Amino acid sequence: MNLAIKSVKAIPAYIPVNLAVGPVDVETALSCVVIEITTEDGVVGHGFTAITDEEVIAGIISELVEPNIVSLNSLNREHIAERLYWLLSPRGQTGYASHVVSAVDLALWDILGKVVDQPCWRLLGGARNEVPLYVTFGFGSFDRDQLSDAAKHLKNDGVERFKMVVGHHALKKRNDGASVRAIIDEDIQRVRIVREAIGDCDLFIDANCSLDASSARYLADRLRDYNVTFFEEPLRDNDVKRMRDLREQTGMRTAAGQNEGQLFRFRDLLEAGAVDVIQPNVAICGGLTAGAKVAALAQAHNVTMANGGAFPFHNMHLHAGMANGGLVEWHLISVEMCRALYGNLPDRVGSTITLPEKPGLGFVADADALRDFASRPTSHGVGKG
Numbered sequence: 001m002n003l004a005i006k007s008v009k010a011i012p013a014y015i016p017v018n019l020a021v022g023p024v025d026v027e028t029a030l031s032c033v034v035i036e037i038t039t040e041d042g043v044v045g046h047g048f049t050a051i052t053d054e055e056v057i058a059g060i061i062s063e064l065v066e067p068n069i070v071s072l073n074s075l076n077r078e079h080i081a082e083r084l085y086w087l088l089s090p091r092g093q094t095g096y097a098s099h100v101v102s103a104v105d106l107a108l109w110d111i112l113g114k115v116v117d118q119p120c121w122r123l124l125g126g127a128r129n130e131v132p133l134y135v136t137f138g139f140g141s142f143d144r145d146q147l148s149d150a151a152k153h154l155k156n157d158g159v160e161r162f163k164m165v166v167g168h169h170a171l172k173k174r175n176d177g178a179s180v181r182a183i184i185d186e187d188i189q190r191v192r193i194v195r196e197a198i199g200d201c202d203l204f205i206d207a208n209c210s211l212d213a214s215s216a217r218y219l220a221d222r223l224r225d226y227n228v229t230f231f232e233e234p235l236r237d238n239d240v241k242r243m244r245d246l247r248e249q250t251g252m253r254t255a256a257g258q259n260e261g262q263l264f265r266f267r268d269l270l271e272a273g274a275v276d277v278i279q280p281n282v283a284i285c286g287g288l289t290a291g292a293k294v295a296a297l298a299q300a301h302n303v304t305m306a307n308g309g310a311f312p313f314h315n316m317h318l319h320a321g322m323a324n325g326g327l328v329e330w331h332l333i334s335v336e337m338c339r340a341l342y343g344n345l346p347d348r349v350g351s352t353i354t355l356p357e358k359p360g361l362g363f364v365a366d367a368d369a370l371r372d373f374a375s376r377p378t379s380h381g382v383g384k385g
Contacts (some may be wrong), residue, residue: 002040003074003115009036010061010103012054013373014383017336021137022153024146028139030337031383033057034370035103039074043114046365047107048314049099049283050334051259051385055378060100064088069104074111077289081105089262098261098286105287106314106361113360120362121355124292124321129355131319133348134204136310136331138164144193151197158350160201161327163232164194166219167207171236180211184219195226206232206308209259213242220250230255230277232308238265243274255279257294258309261286266294270301277326279308282315291315295322310334310385312353313345313363320355328353333385341369 014031032050049057068087069080081101088097109120116123137150151162166187170180195203205228207216216234230253235242238256247254255277260266261284269275280294295318298305305324307315310331319325330348339345342363346353356362 001115003043003111004040005037005070005072005074006040007038008061008066008069008104010034010058011036011370011374012058012378013341013370014054014376014379015337015340015373017333017340019333019336021150021332024142024150024153026139026141028141028333029379029383030333030385031379032337032341033061033099033103034341034365035061035107036365037074037104037107037111039111043074043111045074045107045110045114045360047103047105047110047287048311049103050311051284051309052096052099053379053381054383055380056096057099057103060088060096061103065100065104074108075115077105077108077112080108081286081289092262092264094261094265098284101290102283102285102287105289106282109288110360117359119317119356119359120288121317121320124288124317125323126321127323127325128320130352131316131325131328131355132161133312133330133351133353134161134163134202134327135159135351136163136206136329138162138190138194139333140165140168144190147190148193148197151194155198155201160351161204161229162194162198162201163204163206163329164190165208166191166205167210169208170210170215171212172210180215181218184215187219188222191223191226191228202229203227204229204232207234209233209236209238211235213239213246216246217249220246220252223252228252232256232279233258238269240268240272240274243269244272247274247276253277255306255308257281257285259284263290263293263297266297270297270303275303277304277306279306280318281307281309281311282318283311284309288318291318292322295324299324311338313338313342314361316353316355317361341366341373
């Protein structure tokens with residue numbers, strides 16, 4: 001069988017999403033890139049990345065990656081990952097390169113699974129065929145009433161773990177004259193409303209790296225009575241030292257890692273004691289190959305691992321495959337986006353999802369949908385969520 005790479009195609013997409021959660025209905029959009037790698041014998045693997053600028057990623061793949069990996073054996077994932085490191089980030093840079101590598105690596109794992117007729121989660125180790133979920137629902141576009149209504153609807157649907165956004169790009173808005181304190185004071189009321197709606201269920205909050213250390217501590221101190229399970233990405237830049245300080249000063253558990261793209265960044269977070277939960281995202285950190293290495297680091301440091309940054313249908317394979325796999329994020333907007341791109345996606349049942357037995361990633365890219373989205377305008381920087 002000739003498994004040499006014949007072609008690499010990148011499809012940028014900016015996807016409108018209608019999010020309906022019980023009585024709550026909002027319109028939004030997210031961007032992504034789907035990559036299609038075809039071998040000489042016609043085996044096709046699909047990869048994916050997001051929370052980035054789709055125009056840039058597609059250009060890098062077309063102009064740099066394809067000429068440098070065509071003819072290589074698609075099963076030689078470590079060799080290809082190392083080649084892409086020296087091509088795209090030879091001095092340890094983070095950024096767009098890790099998104100590109102993630103998309104390529106996921107496509108290569110998809111090919112491997114199809115060649116050996118096994119799902120990726122089993123090839124990674126097959127620790128379990130079902131993973132627990134938490135549901136990200138509390139978006140900044142929801143007002144207080146919508147937050148409460150959506151939370152109650154999801155709880156009635158069997159959801160046990162809830163995540164909501166705080167911070168709301170506070171430091172970015174401060175640059176345009178907004179008051180960070182006013183944003184945080186509103187967050188306190190929003191968290192109170194969600195806690196009242198979900199009762200004793202787990203509640204996670206996520207600032208998306210949008211606060212400084214003082215503001216994050218102010219918020220954490222005032223949320224003590226609401227029993228927050230963890231505070232995700234509380235600080236700008238995932239500041240390792242200040243995040244450790246925040247843990248020690250407030251006693252609130254911290255989580256980070258979903259937007260990291262180099263292995264040394266995960267090492268630094270773990271060695272510094274900056275996080276209680278490390279969150280590699282295989283659509284960003286370097287794919288399943290890098291995700292498995294982060295899982296090993298987490299196990300060696302005795303730190304819990306969970307999926308952050310959405311895209312459960314790719315990340316579920318890591319957490320089902322590895323013995324120390326943990327929670328997978330059922331991010332409602334990203335789920336709807338993926339449903340627009342793929343067929344045969346599994347669905348959640350309450351707060352769990354069962355992994356597919358189909359080979360590779362276990363779902364099929366919709367060729368007609370990809371052509372449609374590729375023909376539409378791109379996001380021009382506003383599709384990262």
